[in-house]
Amino acid sequence: MGSLDNRVALVTGAGRGIGRAHALLLAREGASVVVNDLGGSNAGEGQDAGPAQLVVDEITSAGGTAVANTDNVADWTGAANLVEQALTAFGGLDIVVNNAGILRDAFIAGIDEQQWDSVIAVHLKGHLAVLRHAAGYWKAQSKAGQQRAASVINTASASGTFMANSGQANYGAAKAGIAALTLVAAQELERYGVR
Numbered sequence: 001m002g003s004l005d006n007r008v009a010l011v012t013g014a015g016r017g018i019g020r021a022h023a024l025l026l027a028r029e030g031a032s033v034v035v036n037d038l039g040g041s042n043a044g045e046g047q048d049a050g051p052a053q054l055v056v057d058e059i060t061s062a063g064g065t066a067v068a069n070t071d072n073v074a075d076w077t078g079a080a081n082l083v084e085q086a087l088t089a090f091g092g093l094d095i096v097v098n099n100a101g102i103l104r105d106a107f108i109a110g111i112d113e114q115q116w117d118s119v120i121a122v123h124l125k126g127h128l129a130v131l132r133h134a135a136g137y138w139k140a141q142s143k144a145g146q147q148r149a150a151s152v153i154n155t156a157s158a159s160g161t162f163m164a165n166s167g168q169a170n171y172g173a174a175k176a177g178i179a180a181l182t183l184v185a186a187q188e189l190e191r192y193g194v195r
Contacts, residue, residue, distance in 0.1 A: 002030025008090040010034040010082060012073050012130060013100030015051020018155065022097045023055050027064035032090040035059070036069040036082055036100070065090075073100050074121040079129035083137060094148055096134045098127040098178075099155045105167040116170045123174035124181070127154050131185060138192040147193040154182045 009026045013019035015037030027033050039050030049057070052068035059066040067089050071078035086093045102122045104115040131152060138150055159165040160175030186195070 002028065004095075005030035007031045007094040008034075008086055008092045009095035009097065010036060010069075010086045010093065010130075010134075011097040011099060012036045012082070012126065013155075014055055014097075015039065019097070019099035020051075020055050022099060022153075023066070024059065026095065026097075027059040027062070027066055030064075031095065032065040033059060033067075034069050034082065034086045034089065035066050036071065036073065038072060039070055073098075073126035073130050076129050079126070080133045082130060083133040087137065092148065093134055093137055093150070095151050095153075096130060097153045097155075098130055099153075100126050101155065101171075101174075103168075103171060105171070106169075107167050108169050111169065119170035120174050120177075123171070124177040127178050128181060131181070135185075135189055135192070135194070138189065138194050142192040150189075150192075150194040152182075152185060152189070152194060154178050154185075156182070 004026060009031040011019050011023045011033060014023040014035040023033050023035050035052045035055045037052040039052060050070060052070055056066040056068045069082050069085050071081045073079050100122055102119060104119050106115045138148060141148055156179045157175040159168050160172030161179050165172060
């Protein structure tokens, strides 16, 4: 019996690194997990199964429950699809781990627009887009008298919060934005049972 039995979690950027570790731990504790990462989750034999599907395979082979999702969290519709998949596959949503991120390091004097936009999109917009669609669900549940005790974990970084890193203006700005977003979200979502 795990501490998260009968709970539903989604983890963005869960194909590798910290996100993968989150997904595996949540599953070990009994949560049903939607594992999100870019790449093909429905690849045929001999093709790359994609990082999300590989983590799902690891979870299910250990006796856990998980599904893969390859939507882009920086896309509003992709984020909505991700939340909807949790609701459809597992009947609810209790935990959101916003972890998806990329690096496009460049010094300010040489950074190009794409290096800026792509990092801000994946980190800051991606965190907000998933959070917005999850919050819509939690608000509706609360108003229907079925408030869930939900949790959100947003991944920030020392870069942008208390330690400036040369070459990471885009990453630091995104992470500082995530820290501020988290403070506002905590204040707004508490009324719906979300911490």
